[in-house]
Every structure is written in structure tokens, then in C-alpha cells.
Amino acid sequence: MKLLLPVLLCSLIFNGLKAQKIESFPENDPKLSFAKNEIKPHLGKYQVQLIADASLVRKVCADNQLPAPKWDADQCYAIRRKGSQVWVLSSNALGAMYGGLDVAEALRVNHPGWLNASDQKPYLPERGLKFNIPLDLRTPSYTDASDAAQANIPEVWKEEFWQEYFDEMARHRMNVMTLWSLHPFPSLVYIPEFPEVGLNDVWRTKAKYDDTFSHNADGWDRPYLYEDVEVVKKISIQEKMDFWRKVMQMADDRGIRFYIFTWNKFTYGAEGKHGITDDQTNDTTIAYFRAAVRELVKQYPLLKGIGITAGEHMDNKLTNDYRKEKWLWRTYGEGINDGLKAAPREDFRLIHRFHQTGLADILESFKGLECRLDLSIKYAIAHMYSIPNPPFTLPAFDLLTDENKSWLTIRNDDVYSMRWANVDFARQFIGAIPNVDKIAGYYMGPDGYTWGRDFLNKNTLKDPPLVFKKQWVSNMIWGRLSFDPTLPREVFDENIREKFGSSHTTALMKAWEPASMIFPFITRFVWGDIDLKWFPEANFSHRKYRSFYTVDEYIKRQPMDGSAIAGIDQWLHDPKAAETLRSPLSVADSLEKLAQTALTHLKKLPAFSSTDQSELSQTSSDIEAFAEVGLYYANKIRAAYSLARYDKLSHTADQQQSLDFLKRAEGHWNNYATIYSAKNQPALYNRVGWVDVNALKEEVKKDYGIVKNWKPGSITYKQQVTTEKPFKK
Structure with missing residues (x-):
């Protein structure tokens, strides 16, 4: 950086912007390259420069008499324009990429007026997706007992699937991908102390699931599922680790932060190996989980955090070192600390779901954690498409602090097959989130459907699109408004007009x-x-x-x-x-x-x-x-x-x-x-x-x-009483 900066400054001083129509600094940053590629087809007469360096921003502003950006924090950026010259100014590559995408959008929909001076910072800093990941028959997620999940097992092991996904997310200003699995470790890491646990190849059953599978995910390893198995990908556990490192790099190249969430305590794929069981008092199982978490942190340097749940399959009656929160500390807490000791980084987080547990117990159990501790609450239970100001989690906000912020789990178990679009509802929903200063961000998605490729539409089975891309208008609305709730409606209308044609958009x-x-x-x-x-x-x-x-x-x-x-x-x-x-x-x-x-x-x-x-x-x-x-x-x-x-x-x-x-x-x-x-x-x-x-x-x-056949008088009226379920302090 120190060697390149004087060279670039000289280039700016002597050549201005006339040598090229679009430049970026750093030149080969993948985020800026993505934004440049989005701009190039629509550049026309404009000369654009994307700058992701605070000292260079100050130099450019001084030399060109431009107002300095208002903010220089993560994701913040400013756009400045003089005639056909446009500058995107930021102290970081993600902010410059977002500004570059603004420029690309303005030129693509032929609205150069949008390039006039603007300063942007994110309203919600973390904006992303909840993806129940169908990794393998042997390491299921909550969604695996479904047609959509089974069809998507091969898809999630393809690099092109993730590249397309992350490109789309970046365009909509979404910067978080959370993968949820009951017990992902056997499909993601090799553990030296437990070598038999790492799974080679990717399996899928040819047997049919039905609706009798437990909604607490117990017994999802029924023997009949293993009687007729197909290997959908030949791959060793070491190659799997290489694959997911590539996926996380793709995500990082688009400014997307990668998290892995688990429900607890499940041992699918590890049960019976090395003495591992799902017994909460089994010290071998505790040692295994701790080692698995350590390897996850250690082997994936671009992993930004782990999310956990103290519920679903945990014993509430145990005390002492085996009670829920103590068990989670001994496995996830100690495992994270071990991993960070081996591979230090400052931006790692543990996200503890505020589900079937209490805050005091969490804070006491995890007081020795060597990374940031966030919480997570279900904001609208399972139905984000209901009212724009769901009241269910309001008692929890009084318990949050600046140190222990919460993520919002925003569940969409409403719309699976049809395209949704309503700007006003989304704007109201985002604007109604209380105590935004206590909110880290959100992840949005279903539990009852897999947002992979769309295998529901029978007319596109030969080339199924991403569900995320099929719902591009909905995702544009939610992603863009959660970055900037004041974004003019015109932005959405013009994107839709550009897609469908001016003669159709209004109707x-x-x-x-x-x-x-x-x-x-x-x-x-x-x-x-x-x-x-x-x-x-x-x-x-x-x-x-x-x-x-x-x-x-x-x-x-x-x-x-x-x-x-x-x-x-x-x-x-x-x-x-x-x-x-x-x-x-x-x-x-x-x-x-x-x-x-x-x-x-x-x-x-x-x-x-x-x-x-x-x-x-x-x-x-x-x-x-x-x-x-x-x-x-x-x-x-x-x-x-x-x-x-x-x-x-x-x-x-x-x-x-x-x-x-x-x-x-x-x-x-x-x-x-x-x-x-x-x-x-x-x-x-x-x-x-x-x-x-x-x-x-x-x-x-x-x-x-x-x-x-109704008989009058059959109904006995009982006054409905709402019983509030308080969050445990």
C-alpha cells in the first residue's frame, strides 16, 4: 500500500481521469473489480473512479475541491460528481463497492441525476440470509425432510451456485450469509483427535421422506434412509475443506460475512464414533464438540462467527457442569477460544440465540469468551409477512445493551412459490424495528423451504433458477431499504421499469x-x-x-x-x-x-x-x-x-x-x-x-x-386472553 500510493497519486496528478474511463484503487481488489464490471457496460461518456483509501480520498477531495465524505466507517461511502467525472469515495473496499453499484444502477436505468453528491452509511450494519443448508444425508439441517432440500444437496457443493448467489446478494446490499445445520462438523472439518468423524463424499438418499419426521429433528437417521444411497459428489474431507474455503473467499470478495449456526445438541454423522453419543453428560462428546469448533475456527479464517441454540435437543433438568449453558460454554465457548488462539482475529463473533434460555445464565457462562458475544431473537416468530410492527420480542429489548446487541431472526415461512413486492410494507417493517442502536442486524429466510435453486416450478426443472434470483424484487426491496430506509421509491420503480419495460411498469x-x-x-x-x-x-x-x-x-x-x-x-x-x-x-x-x-x-x-x-x-x-x-x-x-x-x-x-x-x-x-x-x-x-x-x-x-349439518348453540364462547411469555433475565 505504501509503495503503490505515491505512484497512484502521481498518476492522478499528471494524468487525471483522462487515461481511462474507469479506475479503482486498489486496482485489483475483487470488490472494486465487481463494481467496475457492473459499471462498464453502461459507462458511456462518464469517467468514474472508485477509491477505497482514506488518505487518497483526502487528496482527491483537496485537489478537486470536493466536499469530504461525511462518514468513513465500515460500508460508508460518498459519491461526488463534476460534469462527466464521478468519484466514489470510501475508506474501505466494501463501501466503495456499494458506491460503485449505485453508479452502475444510475447509468443502467439512465438516471445520471442520481450521481449528484450523496453520502451513505448503513442503517442496519448486518443484512443477510438464513439458509438451512442441506449438506449431506448424514449431516442434515432442519429442512432436509423436504423435496426442496433433497433436490438442492448437489447444488450447494457447486462453486458456480455460490458465485451466482453472492453476486446477487451484493447487488441488493446484503452482506451476511448464515448457514444453519443440526450438526455440520463431519461435513466441514477434519478433527485430528477424532479422525473417523470427517465424512468423505456427499450422500443423498433415494428413499422418500414423509411428514412423520420429528419437528425437533430427533431420529432423522432412520435406517431406511440408508438402504438406497447415491453419492452425488466424490470428494474427500480435505477437499471439502478446500471447497468451503473457496466459498468463503467468494463471499468475502463480495463483502459478505459468513456464519455457521447450529442447533444443539445433535451428533448426526459422528454418533457412535470414538465413543461419541448425544448424551449431555458424555465427556467424550463434550471434548469432541470443543475440538470440532476449534477446527472450524482454525481452518476457516474467513468465517466471521458461529451461532448456537440452547434448545431443541438439550436436557433442561441437568445441573452443574452439564447444564445447558455450561455445556455450551465447554463446547462452543472453549472451542472458539482454542480456535482463536491458533488463528487470531478480532472480528469473530459468537451469536447466542435468545431461545429457551436466560440472559444472566448466558452472560455468566460465557464471561471468559475471547470474542464478541451477540444475541439473537425471533422478531416475528415465523411470519414476517403479517404486521409491520410485531410485538413478540419487545420485552427482550430492555435486556439488550451496547455490548450485547441482538440479531433479528426474520422468518419468511409465508411466501415460497410466488413473487412478492411491496415497498411500503417493507419500509414500515424496517422503520418499526425498536432500539436500532441495540440491533446488530438481521438474517431473513425460511425454515420450511430451501432458498437454493427453485425445484418447485415444474416448467423450469431443466435449468432451475436461484430462488433468491427469482425473488429479486423482494430481495432488492429488503436489502436496499435495510441499508437506507429513506431510499426513494423511484429507485425501485426504475429498476423494475428497466427489467420489464416502461409501458408495463405502472400497471x-x-x-x-x-x-x-x-x-x-x-x-x-x-x-x-x-x-x-x-x-x-x-x-x-x-x-x-x-x-x-x-x-x-x-x-x-x-x-x-x-x-x-x-x-x-x-x-x-x-x-x-x-x-x-x-x-x-x-x-x-x-x-x-x-x-x-x-x-x-x-x-x-x-x-x-x-x-x-x-x-x-x-x-x-x-x-x-x-x-x-x-x-x-x-x-x-x-x-x-x-x-x-x-x-x-x-x-x-x-x-x-x-x-x-x-x-x-x-x-x-x-x-x-x-x-x-x-x-x-x-x-x-x-x-x-x-x-x-x-x-x-x-x-x-x-x-x-x-x-x-351445523347445530345452533354448538359454540361456547371463551374470552381470549393473551399471555405474554417474558424473556428470562
Whole structure:
């Protein structure tokens, strides 16, 4: 750096920017090279310089009489312009890359005015994804008992998969990738003290999973899964380590910070070797975990941290050195310290999920940790697409400090197959996050689906796209707004216009945005907190709870805390409900308005087909599907309301009205099923089980029999009481 800087300064002084149209310093930094490659096709008359060096920034600003950047911290940057000369100024390569991507965007969508002076710093410093990684039959993640995970096992062992993924993430300003696994170590590290644990090759079963697998991930090594196994990749454990080092380097080249999360305590892939068991009091197992964590830290210098859970498979009754937090300290805490001693670095973190544990116990147990300790809380439980200000974690914020900040786990177990886009909802959601100064960042993603390649759409199976790329508008919205919540709406509109054409964008967005609000409205009414209890694409839950939600079940549902909506039963029996709560019928009216607005504007777009693979056609088809299922939900609520009135008042007119609404609902479900099934094949999801939207037509019809055979007075009203579950101090 010291030798190159004078040379570059001389170049700037004597040659200015005229020698090249685009320059960067450092010249060969991969982040800056990525930004340059994004800019080059659209450069035109402009001369651009990307600078990632504080001293050079000061020199350029002085020589060219440019205002100095406001901020010089991580990811911060400034853009300055004089005529056709544009400077991106930052003290770090990631900030300069983001500024370069801003320049590329402005030129690509032909908005040079966006190049005028601006200064940027991240609103949420860490912005990323939660990816349940299907590594191998022998080292499963929570999502592995599903079709999507099984199809993606070969994909996650391909370099090109990750290169495409990280490029897309960088474009949307996402800078964190978290891989989640029950017990990843046998697929990731060789441990000298436990040499038999490291797994060669990548296995996948040819047997079929079903929906009987434990939702706590117990017993996921059923013998029948091993009776017919295919090796999807021949690779030694040492080569696996080389592979993941390359993947982490790819991530780092795009400014993406790599984390590995585990649930505890699982021993898949290691069970029975060297005396390892899943017994929490087994000292050999403790020694093994500590060594595995040490090797993970030691062998992957670009790994930024490890996330852990004190739950799922841990014994809450043990005390002393084997209690949960002490066990985690003896394994992960000591292992991290060992690894950092062998391979020191200052930016490593342990992220301890605030789940089935207490803060005092965490802090006491990990007081000897030689790295930063963060927490993690589930912000909207399993449904980010509900209300923009979920209240569930508010008590936890009082426990957070500047030293122990929290990450937000933002679960999207709402939208798997359809494209979502609503700028206003995302802006409200991000703006409503409380105590931002206590938030490290977030990771967003599903537990019930694998965000790898899209093997759900049966029309693209020969060349399946990344789910992340299929949902590019949604990811652009969330990534860009969490970096800058004030980003003008015009930025999103112009990116969409550039993709779909100016003649379609206005109508498309006027259809797409209301359609995208249908799931938030129905989910806040038919609330099921965890993913097992509610999947809005299919009016469905795991059979343990209900399977297909029938019309009488809609009467009983308690809407989401914080939604200010009354349930049907409450509305009809509690005279005070109307004073503070919204009526169920108003929710139905909102759903219908959203759906009809979407359908009205769809008519202004070119004709489309669910099987046409053009992106405009596929997006239009998704909007239509949202609208049709929204109309189903609107009429289902009305049918349930009329049935509840019939139960209370015994008026046969209410019973008939319920049947009439069910008839309308059935028509809309049939339309929805036709659209959905033309694109998507039936699939097994690890949380709700087997979903076949077309086959659910038969379940829709069963509501008629429920209403026809209903006996008034069957419902006994019980006032719903919300019981707050406080976080342990």
C-alpha cells in the first residue's frame, strides 16, 4: 500500500481521469473489480473512479475541491460528481463497492441525476440470509425432510451456485450469509483427535421422506434412509475443506460475512464414533464438540462467527457442569477460544440465540469468551409477512445493551412459490424495528423451504433458477431499504421499469403491491405463530394441528397479537370489541379490495400464461394467484361469520348466506389451484407436510357439509386472553 500510493497519486496528478474511463484503487481488489464490471457496460461518456483509501480520498477531495465524505466507517461511502467525472469515495473496499453499484444502477436505468453528491452509511450494519443448508444425508439441517432440500444437496457443493448467489446478494446490499445445520462438523472439518468423524463424499438418499419426521429433528437417521444411497459428489474431507474455503473467499470478495449456526445438541454423522453419543453428560462428546469448533475456527479464517441454540435437543433438568449453558460454554465457548488462539482475529463473533434460555445464565457462562458475544431473537416468530410492527420480542429489548446487541431472526415461512413486492410494507417493517442502536442486524429466510435453486416450478426443472434470483424484487426491496430506509421509491420503480419495460411498469406495480398485501392481511387474522400452524399458500398447517383450515376453524381463530383485529367469536359475543378492535368483516373487505385492485390492473398488462416462462408472464401469473386466493380468503371469512351468526341466533338465512359465500370461495379456490398447479408441482415441506393445492379442492368442498349439518348453540364462547411469555433475565 505504501509503495503503490505515491505512484497512484502521481498518476492522478499528471494524468487525471483522462487515461481511462474507469479506475479503482486498489486496482485489483475483487470488490472494486465487481463494481467496475457492473459499471462498464453502461459507462458511456462518464469517467468514474472508485477509491477505497482514506488518505487518497483526502487528496482527491483537496485537489478537486470536493466536499469530504461525511462518514468513513465500515460500508460508508460518498459519491461526488463534476460534469462527466464521478468519484466514489470510501475508506474501505466494501463501501466503495456499494458506491460503485449505485453508479452502475444510475447509468443502467439512465438516471445520471442520481450521481449528484450523496453520502451513505448503513442503517442496519448486518443484512443477510438464513439458509438451512442441506449438506449431506448424514449431516442434515432442519429442512432436509423436504423435496426442496433433497433436490438442492448437489447444488450447494457447486462453486458456480455460490458465485451466482453472492453476486446477487451484493447487488441488493446484503452482506451476511448464515448457514444453519443440526450438526455440520463431519461435513466441514477434519478433527485430528477424532479422525473417523470427517465424512468423505456427499450422500443423498433415494428413499422418500414423509411428514412423520420429528419437528425437533430427533431420529432423522432412520435406517431406511440408508438402504438406497447415491453419492452425488466424490470428494474427500480435505477437499471439502478446500471447497468451503473457496466459498468463503467468494463471499468475502463480495463483502459478505459468513456464519455457521447450529442447533444443539445433535451428533448426526459422528454418533457412535470414538465413543461419541448425544448424551449431555458424555465427556467424550463434550471434548469432541470443543475440538470440532476449534477446527472450524482454525481452518476457516474467513468465517466471521458461529451461532448456537440452547434448545431443541438439550436436557433442561441437568445441573452443574452439564447444564445447558455450561455445556455450551465447554463446547462452543472453549472451542472458539482454542480456535482463536491458533488463528487470531478480532472480528469473530459468537451469536447466542435468545431461545429457551436466560440472559444472566448466558452472560455468566460465557464471561471468559475471547470474542464478541451477540444475541439473537425471533422478531416475528415465523411470519414476517403479517404486521409491520410485531410485538413478540419487545420485552427482550430492555435486556439488550451496547455490548450485547441482538440479531433479528426474520422468518419468511409465508411466501415460497410466488413473487412478492411491496415497498411500503417493507419500509414500515424496517422503520418499526425498536432500539436500532441495540440491533446488530438481521438474517431473513425460511425454515420450511430451501432458498437454493427453485425445484418447485415444474416448467423450469431443466435449468432451475436461484430462488433468491427469482425473488429479486423482494430481495432488492429488503436489502436496499435495510441499508437506507429513506431510499426513494423511484429507485425501485426504475429498476423494475428497466427489467420489464416502461409501458408495463405502472400497471404492474399497481397490481403487484396490493396483491403482495394479501398474505399479511390473512395471516394477521388466521394467526398461527409457528410455521407448523399456518401456511398461507395453502390455507394449511401440519396435520398435528389441523391440516386444511375449515370454515368452523375460522370462527375460533385468535388474530395476531398487535393486529387490533377481533376474532369472529369475540366480535359476536364481546360488546366491547368494537370499541378498540377491527371487525372480521372489515378484514374480508380489505382482502377483496386488494384482490380486485390487483385484477383490475392486471387487465392492463399483456396477455400472460402460467406456463410461459417469461418473467413478466410469470410475475403476472403470481399476482393473479395472490388475488384469487385472496378472494377465497375474503369469502371464507364471510362464510365463517355468517355461520357464527347462525350458531348464535338460529336464523336459517345466516346459514344460507354462509353457503352462498362458500360457493364463491370455492370458485376462487378452483381458479387459484389452476394457476398454482400449472406452474408448481405438489411438494413435501418439512414443516407442514405434503401440499397439493389442486388436490385441496376436495377439502374446500367439505365446508358445505359442516355448514349444512351445523347445530345452533354448538359454540361456547371463551374470552381470549393473551399471555405474554417474558424473556428470562
